[in-house]
Amino acid sequence: MTDANGSDDTPSAGTSTSEDAADEAEKVSSELYDLIGIKGKLSKTGAGVTECSGKDREKFFKIFHPSSLVPASADQLGGAMERLKEELPKHGWKVVEYGVDNSQNKNLNLTADNDKKKYSVKIVHMAKDNPPGLSLMVVSGCYQVPDGEKVQRF
Template structure:
C-alpha cells in the first residue's frame, strides 16, 4: 500500500486512536465473515504501532494480527478463494494472490483498501505434509495494518 509511512512531508489523516482501532476490528470481522469458517480464532485485538520515523507522540498506525485454526486445509483453501472473489466488491484491491516466496510456497493474498488506508496480508500455512511438533497442522494467518494517522491537536498517542 502506498501510504504516508514513506512520505514524512505529507500530513496523515487526523483520527482518534480508538476510532482507527474500532475500524480495524470491523475490517477483521468482515474478513473473518468472508472466510466463513468456524474454527479457533486467536484473541488479541487491534494494537497501536509506531509510524516510521515520525513523532511517536503524535503519529501512529494500527495493526491487527490474528489467525484461524482447527479447520481442515481443504476448507481453508475455499475460504481463501472466497476472500479473493469477495474482497474487491467491498472496496479492496487484490495486489497479490498465489504462492509466497517461502520454501513451503504458502498461499498468500495481499489486498489494499486505499480509501480506508488499510492493507491486509492473508496466508494459508499448510504444515500437513511436514508437521511440526506442537504447531497447528494448518492455519490462516491474517495481518491487517493501517497507514499512518495523527492524533487530534492537544492529544498524544499513549497506546504503545
C-alpha cells in the same frame, strides 16, 4: 498502501485517538472474517500501535491487528484464498499481491488494499502447519492524533 517492493507509501487515515483507531481495525478484521466465511477457532489478539515512518511518533501512528483462524476441519480451507481473491474486490479491496512465498512451506499469500478505509491486509494460508490455518495482518494508514493529544501505545 503497499507495493511489491515493500516501500512505505502509507496514506493518511485521518485524525483519531489510538483507542478509536484500534476499534476500527478490529472491525475491519471482523468484516474480513465474515468474507472468509469459515467457522473455526479465532485468535484473541488485540490491536497494537506502531509508528509512521519518518513522522513525529508523538502525533502520528498506524494500527496493526494480527489474528489467525484454525478451521474446525482442514478441508474447509480448500479454495478459501481463491474465493477471497474473487470476493475482496467486490467489497472495496484491491488485490495487489497473490502467490506462493519463498518459505520452506511455500505458503499462499494474498495482500489487498482498501483505499476508502485506508487499510491493508495480508492473508497467509498456512496449509502445511499443524493444524493448518489462515493468518491475517491488518494494518491501517497513518493516523494523526487530535490536537492536544499524544499517541497511546499498546
